[in-house]
Amino acid sequence: MAPGIRIASTRAARATSLLRTVQFTHPPSCPCHSNPGAHGPHHHALPSARSQKRRLATPLDATRQKEYAFEMAASSIRFGPGCTAEVGMDMKNLGAKKVMVVTDGNVSKLGAMTRVIEGLEAEGVNYEIYDGVRVEPKDSSIKEAIDAAKPYQPDAFLAVGGGSVIDTAKLMNLYTCFQEADFLDFVNAPLGLGKPITKPLLPLVAVPTTAGTGSETTGTAIFDLVAKRAKTGIAHRALKPTLGICDPLNTRTMPSAVHASSGLDVLCHSLESWTAIPFNERVPRPTNPINRPAYQGANPISDIFSLQALKSTVEYLPRAVKDPDDFEAQSQMLLAATLAGVGFGNAGVHLCHGMSYPISGQNPGYKHPGYQVENALIPHGVSVAVTAPAVFKFTGASNPERHLAAAEAFGVDISNVKKESAGEILSEALADFLVKLGDQPRGLKQLGFNSGHIDMLVEGTIPQARVLMLAPSLEMQNVEAEREQLRDLFEEALEY
Incomplete structure (x- = not known):
């Protein structure tokens, strides 16, 4: 047999062996991913045959089996x-x-x-x-x-x-x-x-x-x-x-206030999907692919869209708000919104959105300036962004690397920042960005909420399981612990 043919044959055999290994193995028990806080910016576990042999020896509760695949769907x-x-x-x-x-x-x-x-x-x-x-x-x-x-x-x-x-x-x-x-x-x-x-x-x-x-x-x-x-x-x-x-x-006809609130939705879409739990930490694994949720957790493809959308929003949203005739900024924000849509549409959002729904639904009477509506209205982007400094301060410890990467997108020099400060650094960068954007409520108090509203806001957040399940650091297995965490978050979000 000619040397070239022998080498090709050996490569083909190795490839076939590898494909068989991948085909007949299942998700791993990865030390990194057994701790959601440990996953780095681009670490998503791949199947391991050896770890699966150990796991298959013990029957698993189907409701506790972790996801092993993700799907990408976009228009x-x-x-x-x-x-x-x-x-x-x-x-x-x-x-x-x-x-x-x-x-x-x-x-x-x-x-x-x-x-x-x-x-x-x-x-x-x-x-x-x-x-x-x-x-x-x-x-x-x-x-x-x-x-x-x-x-x-x-x-x-x-x-x-x-x-x-x-x-x-x-x-x-x-x-x-x-x-x-x-x-x-x-x-x-x-x-x-x-x-x-x-x-x-x-x-x-x-x-x-x-x-x-x-x-x-x-x-x-x-x-x-x-x-x-x-x-x-x-x-x-x-x-x-x-x-x-x-x-x-x-x-091009969007008023400045609509540019701002719409852009804040893009900001939180990208931040939440970037920091959501990894797809292979979500439970339960669906018994039929038709039941795999649209919001699956962070994954290697959504990460690309989410991080780019964040960087574009930080760069172009202030320009679009300051000058609604800045066509380049407008175009880039429309592109960022679409990129973030692909990212969060597959990875999902978490606490900012979960907490925003009762904020909007329980509006005490706030009417956002710049919107041509008769009734009280908290625009969606405002309702998600108002809790963001509190949320990312809370989630920082779950994944310091990602929170620092997000802070860097806001222009923060992270070269000498300690990992345990990641949440606080991102929270401060967010608050500074929101203040400089202008005309944004600096906390729930400016929307008309006070400490007396917090219990109702918490009860309105608890049913948002579809997004809360993707929130790092949230104790969803213990409802009372979850309530206490949400109370603390709403209290923190009263003002910044």
């Missing part, structure tokens, strides 16, 4: 100034003949809607407009939107607006396809039944007009469940849009 994304004009061709390419266009009363008057309608009419695509979406939607407004969609029987949806519009369109799509379902069937447990979505939905194209939620990339839809005085939602990969059209021209 197709088109990015570029002017690409909204292609939406009519997209709908025609999808074979859509009856499109339900979903928007709100403000966006319906803007250029984005004009460009969308021109695109549909140029291609002869029939459509009907629903412009009754509520900013920060409630379950009642979601149900009204669903009731408007069902009689039209669309074969596709087109959402034009911010996260509230896109999330509402996702749920219109879901309940149009599952017309006999009860509203709580798919809502996240324990507030709803958390049933999986068992069939494909209709095509949904999302055209974001704000740079914040990343909803154009994710399978998540959030709303207020009024009876429980808490935000909740539905999270499943089937909800994600077929296509997100990210056109920087569509965000």
